[in-house]
Amino acid sequence: MTISAERPTAVASSATPPTASGIPWTQRPGWMSQHLGTAIVGGFLGYILGHWFGNYISSSYPWIANSGQNPIAVTLALLGMVLGWLVGIGALNYPLAKIVGKEPPAEVEVEGWSKYFRYSTNHKVVGLQYVVGVILFMFTGGLLAMAIRTELLNPTTHVFGPGTYIEIVSEHGTIMMMMATSIIVGPLGNYLVPLMIGSRQMAFPRIEAFSFWIFMAGYMVIFSALPYGGFNTGWTGYAPLQTQNGPGMISYLFGFAVIGLGMMAAGFNIAVSIINYRAPGMTWSRVPIFVWSILATASLLTLATPVLFSAGLFGILDKTVQTAFYVDEHGGSSYLWQNLFWFFGHPEVYIMALPGFGIVAEILPVFTRKPLFAYKVAASGMIGVALLSFFVWQHHLFQSGINPDMRPLFMLTTELISIPTGFIFLVGMGTLYRAKIRFEIPMLFAMALFFNFLIGGVTGVFLSDVPVNVTVHGGFFVLSHFHYTIMGGLLFAFMAGLYYWLPKMTGMMMNKKIGLVHFWMMFVFFNLTFFPMFIIGLLGQPRRVFTYASNLQGLNDFSSISAFLLGISFIVFAWNLVYSMWISPQKAPANPWESLGLEWQTATPVPAHNFDRIPVIMTDPYHYSEVNAPALADFGGPAPVASDTSSTSNPA
Amino acid sequence: MANTSSNSPRDLRKMSGIWVVLSVAADLLFWFLVGPHVPPGRLTETAKNNQMDFNILMVIALPVLIGVWVYMGYSITHWSAKRNGPESVGGAAARSNRKAQVLWISITSFVVLFLAAFGTWALIVDHGSGGGEGPNPVWMPAGAAQAETAALNGTGTGILSEPGGEKVLPVQVIGQQWKFTYRYPTFGGFETSQLVLPANTTIAFNVTSLDVIHSFWAYQLSVKADANPGVNNVAFTETKGTGNFTVRCSELCGLWHGAMFNYGSVVSPSAFTQWATSTEAANAANTKNLPPFAWTYTPDANGAAGGYYPDGTVTPYSTVETYGAKQPAS
Numbered sequence: 001m002t003i004s005a006e007r008p009t010a011v012a013s014s015a016t017p018p019t020a021s022g023i024p025w026t027q028r029p030g031w032m033s034q035h036l037g038t039a040i041v042g043g044f045l046g047y048i049l050g051h052w053f054g055n056y057i058s059s060s061y062p063w064i065a066n067s068g069q070n071p072i073a074v075t076l077a078l079l080g081m082v083l084g085w086l087v088g089i090g091a092l093n094y095p096l097a098k099i100v101g102k103e104p105p106a107e108v109e110v111e112g113w114s115k116y117f118r119y120s121t122n123h124k125v126v127g128l129q130y131v132v133g134v135i136l137f138m139f140t141g142g143l144l145a146m147a148i149r150t151e152l153l154n155p156t157t158h159v160f161g162p163g164t165y166i167e168i169v170s171e172h173g174t175i176m177m178m179m180a181t182s183i184i185v186g187p188l189g190n191y192l193v194p195l196m197i198g199s200r201q202m203a204f205p206r207i208e209a210f211s212f213w214i215f216m217a218g219y220m221v222i223f224s225a226l227p228y229g230g231f232n233t234g235w236t237g238y239a240p241l242q243t244q245n246g247p248g249m250i251s252y253l254f255g256f257a258v259i260g261l262g263m264m265a266a267g268f269n270i271a272v273s274i275i276n277y278r279a280p281g282m283t284w285s286r287v288p289i290f291v292w293s294i295l296a297t298a299s300l301l302t303l304a305t306p307v308l309f310s311a312g313l314f315g316i317l318d319k320t321v322q323t324a325f326y327v328d329e330h331g332g333s334s335y336l337w338q339n340l341f342w343f344f345g346h347p348e349v350y351i352m353a354l355p356g357f358g359i360v361a362e363i364l365p366v367f368t369r370k371p372l373f374a375y376k377v378a379a380s381g382m383i384g385v386a387l388l389s390f391f392v393w394q395h396h397l398f399q400s401g402i403n404p405d406m407r408p409l410f411m412l413t414t415e416l417i418s419i420p421t422g423f424i425f426l427v428g429m430g431t432l433y434r435a436k437i438r439f440e441i442p443m444l445f446a447m448a449l450f451f452n453f454l455i456g457g458v459t460g461v462f463l464s465d466v467p468v469n470v471t472v473h474g475g476f477f478v479l480s481h482f483h484y485t486i487m488g489g490l491l492f493a494f495m496a497g498l499y500y501w502l503p504k505m506t507g508m509m510m511n512k513k514i515g516l517v518h519f520w521m522m523f524v525f526f527n528l529t530f531f532p533m534f535i536i537g538l539l540g541q542p543r544r545v546f547t548y549a550s551n552l553q554g555l556n557d558f559s560s561i562s563a564f565l566l567g568i569s570f571i572v573f574a575w576n577l578v579y580s581m582w583i584s585p586q587k588a589p590a591n592p593w594e595s596l597g598l599e600w601q602t603a604t605p606v607p608a609h610n611f612d613r614i615p616v617i618m619t620d621p622y623h624y625s626e627v628n629a630p631a632l633a634d635f636g637g638p639a640p641v642a643s644d645t646s647s648t649s650n651p652a
Numbered sequence: 653m654a655n656t657s658s659n660s661p662r663d664l665r666k667m668s669g670i671w672v673v674l675s676v677a678a679d680l681l682f683w684f685l686v687g688p689h690v691p692p693g694r695l696t697e698t699a700k701n702n703q704m705d706f707n708i709l710m711v712i713a714l715p716v717l718i719g720v721w722v723y724m725g726y727s728i729t730h731w732s733a734k735r736n737g738p739e740s741v742g743g744a745a746a747r748s749n750r751k752a753q754v755l756w757i758s759i760t761s762f763v764v765l766f767l768a769a770f771g772t773w774a775l776i777v778d779h780g781s782g783g784g785e786g787p788n789p790v791w792m793p794a795g796a797a798q799a800e801t802a803a804l805n806g807t808g809t810g811i812l813s814e815p816g817g818e819k820v821l822p823v824q825v826i827g828q829q830w831k832f833t834y835r836y837p838t839f840g841g842f843e844t845s846q847l848v849l850p851a852n853t854t855i856a857f858n859v860t861s862l863d864v865i866h867s868f869w870a871y872q873l874s875v876k877a878d879a880n881p882g883v884n885n886v887a888f889t890e891t892k893g894t895g896n897f898t899v900r901c902s903e904l905c906g907l908w909h910g911a912m913f914n915y916g917s918v919v920s921p922s923a924f925t926q927w928a929t930s931t932e933a934a935n936a937a938n939t940k941n942l943p944p945f946a947w948t949y950t951p952d953a954n955g956a957a958g959g960y961y962p963d964g965t966v967t968p969y970s971t972v973e974t975y976g977a978k979q980p981a982s
């Protein structure tokens with residue numbers, strides 16, 4: 001492995017930190033430095049400045065002066081907010097210093113809990129920041145889902161007006177999609193990939209930190225839609241409805257552009273890290289299957305997201321400087337948005353599926369005490385899904401009149417993708433075969449994924465069949481289908497991953513009893529919420545409606561009440577987090593699940609530089625229940641006393 | 653390690669037995685009890701065919717679902733540490749099994765390719781299966797092309813009888829925030845909010861929009877076609893018996909999307925002709941004020957002020973002015 005030659009084998013983790021006077025003020029401990037607080041102040045000031053400037057340059061244009069709205073001011077305000085937020089947190093210190101030709105001061109790792117509120121380039125800090133970030137997205141999106149199900153309790157008595165209702169639906173969809181792009185790659189990908197490939201860091205730690213803080217900026221941007229009157233296009237944002245919408249639409253378009261930047265940054269950094277930062281001996285056939293899934297996902301993030309970014313940018317230009325990308329009357333095309341959106345949107349679907357497959361395939365061997373079955377099939381399946389996912393997008397547009405003659409082709413590609421997707425079942429069932437299965441909480445969630453994703457996958461085949469699509473497109477059937485794949489797949493995998501890896505990440509075990517209550521409530525009520533929606537959809541209820549046929553009230557009420565109980569299962573989860581991490585923390589053993597994975601072979605808590613010496617990988621991590629199994633890696637002797645201080649230099 | 657290979661085939665035999673029994677039972681129950689009632693019913697030839705497609709998919713899907721469920725259920729009940737399952741065995745034999753892998757990939761590939769071929773066949777023989785086929789449909793029912801041309805040129809009247817003896821009726825569906833209206837080009841192009849169709853006739857729906865994207869979903873007819881401004885999206889169906897059906901908008905189109913629905917009916921051809929001619933006469937004064945029949949109409953961004961169609965004067969395009977200005981469909 002040539003890559004090992006450049007890597008130091010020792011680090012000066014014990015070197016004395018520079019004295020307080022040597023640290024730039026931005027990085028000092030204490031509140032007189034750059035942290036979440038300054039980011040909020042920066043965002044606030046940037047917003048005001050941007051809004052003022054937008055009004056200053058554009059308020060005299062006739063089409064703005066008479067409208068009572070100024071999309072240019074809104075756009076510049078949001079731009080100012082995001083820039084202010086980034087300046088406030090310190091994301092731009094390094095690049096700006098470089099631009100003006102100054103050597104930026106070396107970053108100092110702040111100790112203690114306050115590092116979680118700072119621009120940290122430590123992948124373990126970023127991973128935990130992402131855990132909190134995605135949970136914030138998840139709970140706000142979930143609350144909106146509760147509001148939707150409340151409105152649908154009765155077909156004629158309304159809790160919300162139709163305008164408020166459709167804004168809630170749109171916010172729910174957008175926030176959840178934004179969350180789902182990052183829910184596993186962000187927290188678990190960032191935290192675990194370096195540990196699993198035997199690296200001390202990511203390839204681009206600043207880009208990694210940037211991806212988190214811009215992700216959180218996206219959260220603020222998408223919520224800024226509410227004071228602007230929301231947007232009523234759903235998460236798909238179809239033009240010309242998009243063009244018709246008020247300034248809330250700008251929050252949507254700008255929000256996706258901002259989140260898109262984060263997705264590109266995260267994907268790029270992780271893909272490069274996996275390719276270049278594997279420890280010596282970690283050949284492609286020894287890479288953990290979770291890392292394979294993250295590599296496939298990161299590639300999709302890097303390649304598909306630019307399309308979303310550009311699509312959002314075009315929309316903003318249409319609404320501010322009166323271009324006509326999506327305006328039919330002026331030479332644009334509303335079909336263009338549909339094509340661009342789904343050209344991103346379908347790879348996006350697999351961005352939200354592959355990491356889940358990776359997690360279950362990674363933890364199944366641990367709890368079955370068997371090697372992963374058909375490792376090569378699993379890895380090639382993930383890559384196959386990633387490639388094919390770029391060739392299926394028009395199945396979202398079967399009834400749209402776009403390219404109608406190509407429907408057989410897209411039906412074929414869509415059904416073909418179920419072959420590599422089906423590999424996950426081959427792998428799962430082969431690994432389960434005659435195993436002594438340990439039903440710990442992570443294993444329960446992993447098994448639930450197989451149950452849920454099977455239903456989600458099979459109903460996907462119904463949707464891909466054009467004749468059947470006539471009935472199921474645009475209704476509750478497809479809504480249920482993608483909740484079965486995203487929530488039933490990805491979110492269950494996220495929970496499996498959290499229960500499995502949080503002991504490593506925090507040093508504390510999650511409580512098993514509360515975990516059992518959480519799992520069973522979530523599993524049962526997830527299915528009771530969404531299964532009836534298949535029937536509701538077949539019986540003719542379109543998506544995103546606030547009123548429906550009165551004969552469907554029974555099914556809708558059943559679904560709503562199950563949804564409320566499903567919501568409570570998330571409170572149980574939150575309680576388990578609080579209880580296990582703060583109220584009654586149980587110290588986790590170094591390797592509670594007796595895993596062979598490389599990430600479990602370091603100490604808990606993970607040392608600052610992950611591995612005192614870079615391990616030399618000897619084999620793959622799946623030699624469970626094997627007589628004379630080879631050792632996973634050569635970890636070398638105890639670390640030599642730090643002598644090579646040059647190795648502390650910061651990565652650029 | 654005690655009981656390894658000798659018991660393996662027994663596990664699989666047991667599972668296969670359970671799988672076959674459950675699959676056959678589920679398929680038969682579904683096909684005979686549920687199948688005939690599967691949406692969208694049998695009001696049109698299209699609906700009948702699409703119901704058949706759904707049922708065939710279901711008969712294939714049920715054994716797949718049951719197969720995985722039986723395997724998972726069996727592994728939970730027989731192979732867990734709690735129930736003292738067999739000891740896990742690692743090593744090369746547990747890592748891969750050429751036979752199992754080849755079998756799995758072959759079966760899934762075969763099923764998938766069969767489904768794609770079957771879906772394509774159904775789509776083509778059923779003339780687009782009731783889905784939107786764009787402005788220039790390639791899979792048209794006999795006589796539809798002539799009927800469409802006659803409708804546009806105003807050279808046909810009533811339910812058109814084509815040379816081959818086919819009866820075809822062109823109907824235009826105009827989506828607008830937030831209702832559907834219908835124009836009957838072979839009855840003088842009158843416009844109405846009622847959708848009435850003759851039985852035993854091929855219907856050519858020409859779906860377009862005046863503002864945003866809607867989707868015309870005639871549920872029991874099994875017709876769904878997006879209504880795009882500036883696009884004529886054509887969908888075909890062949891009515892059989894008489895009956896009522898629901899029309900809903902199935903593409904989010906703004907504030908009152910949820911309230912965008914109405915009802916239609918399929919009546920006997922003579923009753924239809926009577927209804928159409930009397931409505932044509934009653935609406936004659938209004939029809940004169942409508943723009944001449946066309947496949948598409950230029951959307952009017954200021955529709956609230958200018959009515960459904962442009963009034964001839966060019967209204968400047970505005971991104972904001974129409975938002976929320978219109979009232980829901982009554």
Ligand SMILES: [Cu+2]
Pocket residue numbers: 827828830865866867901902903904905909912
């Ligand atoms: Cu509509």
